Amino acid sequence: MIKPYAIRNITVQPGLVLSxxxxxxxxxxxxxxxxxNPGAVGLVVSEFVSVEGMTRGSRRTLEMMRFSEDERPFCVQIFGYDVDRMRDAALMVQDSGADVVDINCGCPAPKVVKRGGGCELMRQPSHLLQIVREVRKAVSIPLTLKMRSGWDDGTRNALELSKMVVSEGVEALAVHGRTRAQLYRGEADWSIVESIAETVSVPVLGSGDVVDRRSAEARLTGKVAGLFIGRASIWNPLVFREIVSGTPSALKGNEPLMLSLLFRYADLLREDFPESSCAGKLKQLASQMCRGAPWRKQLLTLNSLGEQLRLLELVRNGDFPGAANTPTFPTINDESDYQSFQHQDPS
Ligand SMILES: Cc1cc2nc3c(=O)[nH]c(=O)nc-3n(C[C@H](O)[C@H](O)[C@H](O)COP(=O)(O)O)c2cc1C
Known part of the structure; x- marks a missing residue:
């Protein structure tokens, strides 16, 4: 059901992207x-990486570009305003060995837009074009761009901008069907994604509210080449394989599977982060993925990874005091619950 698409010589198979x-x-x-999700994630994208941090040599920022070979194809998304820094950062992405570089034109956070980056670039088309031109000239790897439908209801200019950036060499587009003013409220408007896909000659991917097979099928219409999946991957890390296979959620009520995902995540976190940062990241996943589990609340009170793992061991061994209570897991693909997970505005 999910076809592949190509960004120049890179096949994204299937057309499902970790947003x-x-x-x-x-x-x-x-x-x-x-x-x-073996074989079910066609492309993964980094967090957005600041071109200011990159070009000033911030170690923490540069660390965000690190990837493993088994992640390929791998895309690094950059954000910023300054043309020279955008170009230099894109070159750094290319030198890092990443497969694709993506320009962020969708971030709504005040901290980012006040400095001219993210969605603010959608309000400054000529400046955006200058960035695209310079980056395009500088790098030989594929260049993509992610945007929103517009700034607000009065300025839904994604179609117009898409034509412009594609004519300057952008090779695939991702469109989140909400305006900057909407942030994460309401529903994403997929009609704008479809009309862009109908119009431009490069693959157009849609973003917003894809949470399961049903919502994926409903949105993969017309010439839309594929889907970006964001928040649903925190709710349900198996969402990609479930969309591809068409099987219902395997996580629902499945405590051993949840635990194995949490233990594995803890191992992966430890490879990259100091213990002190791991606990927060494990909680981030658990708070979304483990709704309904009797031990979730207690897990979320623990601020050290060691303590968290001890608690999860108790659960695994059936020694958690509340273990006798059968967990009542909610349907994790319930879209209305899902809407409640809002982007934590970093500003
Ligand atoms: C916590 C959080 C952080 C995000 N950070 C980025 C980002 O760095 N770059 C970006 O292009 N979009 C970012 N987004 C937007 C998502 O990629 C996606 O477009 C949006 O959440 C809608 O898709 P979804 O309904 O599948 O989550 C972020 C969203 C969330 C919830």
């Missing part, structure tokens, strides 16, 4: 998703 999520799609999370 970039700041603070979430680290190397550890991307690897968890890739290995939990």
């Amino acid at each position: 970039p999520m700041s603070g979430v799609t680290t190397r550890a999370f991307r690897r968890l998703i890739k290995e939990s």
Whole structure:
């Protein structure tokens, strides 16, 4: 059901992409998703990486570009405003060995748009074009761009911008069907994704509210080449393979599977982060994925990875005090619950 698409010489097979999520799609999370969904994730994208940090040599920022060979094809998304820094950062992405570089034109966070980056670029088309031109001239790897439908209801200019950036050499587009003003409220408007896909000559991917096979089928219409999946991967890290296979959620009520995902995630986190940062990241996944589990609340109170793992061991061995209570897991693909997970505005 999910066909592949190609960004120049790179085949994205199937056309399902792990959407970039700041603070979430680290190397550890991307690897968890890739290995939990064998053959079902066509492309993974880094968190957005600041061109200011990159070009000033910030170690923490550069670390965000690190990837493993088994993640390929791998795309690094950059954000910023300054043309020279965007170009230099894109070159750094190319030198790092990544397969694709993506320009962020969708971030709504005040901290980012106030400095001219993210969705603000959609309000400055001539500046955006200058960035695209310079980056295009500088790098030989495929160049893609992710945007929103527009700034607000009065300025839904994604179609117009798509034509412009494609004519300057952007080779695939991802469109999140919400405006900047909407943030993550309401429903994504997929009609704009479809009309862009009808119009431009490059693959157009849609983003927004794909949570399961049903919602994937409903949105993969017309010439839309594929789907970006963001928040649903935190709710249900197996969402990719479930969309591909058409099987219902394997995680629902499946405590051993949840535990194995959490233990594996802890191992992957430890490879990349100090212990002190791992606990927060494990909680981020558990708070979404383990709704309904009797031990979830307690897990979320623990601020060290060691303590968290001890608690999960108790659960695994059946020694958690509440273990006698049968967990009542909600349907994790319930779209209305899903809407409640809002982007934590980093500003
Ligand atoms: C926590 C969080 C962080 C995000 N960070 C980024 C980002 O760094 N770059 C980007 O292009 N989009 C980012 N997004 C937007 C997602 O990639 C995606 O377009 C949006 O969440 C809608 O898709 P979904 O309904 O599948 O989550 C972020 C979203 C969330 C929830």
